[in-house]
Amino acid sequence: MAAENGGNxxxxxxxxxxxxxxxxxxxxxxxxxxxxxFGSVDAADIVDAEKxxxxxGTPISQVQKLCDIHxxxxxxxxxxxxxxxxxDAVRQSMEKREAGRRIPANVSNMPSAKSAExxxxxxxxxxxxxREFMKRLDRLQQLLETxxxxxxxxxxxxxxxxxxxxxxxxxxxxxxxLKRHGVRGPADVMxxxxxxxxxxxxALAGELSGQAAQAAGxxxxxxxxxxxxxxxxxxxxxxTARMRxxxxxxxxxxxxxxxxxxxxxxxxxxxxxxPRFGFSWITDIPEWKEAxxxxxxxxxxxxxxxxxxxxxxxxxxKLSLAELEGILRTLPVELTFIDAKDTSRxxxxxxxxxxxxxxxxxxxxxxxxxxxxxxIVQNVINQLRSGEKNVVSFVAPKHGRKAYVRYMxxxxxxGEYLGTLEVVEDITDLD
Numbered sequence: 001m002a003a004e005n006g007g008n009x010x011x012x013x014x015x016x017x018x019x020x021x022x023x024x025x026x027x028x029x030x031x032x033x034x035x036x037x038f039g040s041v042d043a044a045d046i047v048d049a050e051k052x053x054x055x056x057g058t059p060i061s062q063v064q065k066l067c068d069i070h071x072x073x074x075x076x077x078x079x080x081x082x083x084x085x086x087x088d089a090v091r092q093s094m095e096k097r098e099a100g101r102r103i104p105a106n107v108s109n110m111p112s113a114k115s116a117e118x119x120x121x122x123x124x125x126x127x128x129x130x131r132e133f134m135k136r137l138d139r140l141q142q143l144l145e146t147x148x149x150x151x152x153x154x155x156x157x158x159x160x161x162x163x164x165x166x167x168x169x170x171x172x173x174x175x176x177x178l179k180r181h182g183v184r185g186p187a188d189v190m191x192x193x194x195x196x197x198x199x200x201x202x203a204l205a206g207e208l209s210g211q212a213a214q215a216a217g218x219x220x221x222x223x224x225x226x227x228x229x230x231x232x233x234x235x236x237x238x239x240t241a242r243m244r245x246x247x248x249x250x251x252x253x254x255x256x257x258x259x260x261x262x263x264x265x266x267x268x269x270x271x272x273x274x275p276r277f278g279f280s281w282i283t284d285i286p287e288w289k290e291a292x293x294x295x296x297x298x299x300x301x302x303x304x305x306x307x308x309x310x311x312x313x314x315x316x317x318k319l320s321l322a323e324l325e326g327i328l329r330t331l332p333v334e335l336t337f338i339d340a341k342d343t344s345r346x347x348x349x350x351x352x353x354x355x356x357x358x359x360x361x362x363x364x365x366x367x368x369x370x371x372x373x374x375x376i377v378q379n380v381i382n383q384l385r386s387g388e389k390n391v392v393s394f395v396a397p398k399h400g401r402k403a404y405v406r407y408m409x410x411x412x413x414x415g416e417y418l419g420t421l422e423v424v425e426d427i428t429d430l431d
Contacts, residue, residue, distance in 0.1 A: 113259040120288030122270045123255050129166045130247050132281035137240050147227050157205040165278040167194040173270045176367040181261040191370040200239050269359045276355040334424040338365045353398045354424050384409035385417050402428040
């Protein structure tokens, strides 16, 4: 069977399924052949095949189609059956690889990774968020199936936008760490999908709000009990299905891969960074005792007493390191400095609009951005480096606020390029 072939052969055969989709063949037909030829596909084998494809130049958008084929492979007649069957199939393949035997299909609620059961571990916190996520998806599905009024569905859609904090932590903390270990497939594919999900969620909430407003205007009064139009309902159902698929991919593919590849030190850094990005729906955040000890040790090393002795002589004055740190923390802007080698060297301690992880320091700036925008970031930095531009600016919505973002070239007195300074200012209240 194809599942027994080597990695390159498997990648070639999987690419054939993608080609068939590109030529207009139905997803159902492709999935049927995939089921016949591959049987129970090991999740790690799929990731290996994705990695080979990307390394050989396959566009990320094409690899995403493969992920859709695989995640939908074991679907049943109902939504609940589709999720349960998919989880069972991947769980069995992963356990078979570890133990050399097939696990009975009736084993239920097995965690995606052992660390997901460790109280306070980053994977445990992400899993807790996913449980809340699923509850809200179930609630929205119930509203749609019972023909609830548009206002109730809109409230549910708006609540789902709080998943942004969950995706931020995954995209900014977990995926870049995996890429540093050479596991590029999930990082390159998932981050792009997360961006698309968030954009679609926001767009559908706006579309539904516009539908309600138009209905109220046509009637000349406030419309109560108006249902969701069929075409919009179908779009919302597609979004919720994609959100469920992503939860499945996280817990049955991403989390085990992360547990296998990331070091204890990396998990401790990730744990320290979690509050920078906030939390989705959960308020009682469990503490991870193992990381708590490491954090206290780090805090003792970086005590105030260690910085008060040093001073920096500047052309227009002299500051102690403690004073300089206080000034930077007080400025009403968020700062990020990327050096001449495109490496992240510093970011503001208090960054609420564009939070940055401590693990990003000393890394290439491109690791902090989704794959789709990396080329844009590279172009901006190259324009500043070459002198073509000294400032690139734009206004962007972020966390419900309006942010004014400026990328500014930093040069020496002789004009030598030293790096790029990103300045983010909240201008919401200036209108």
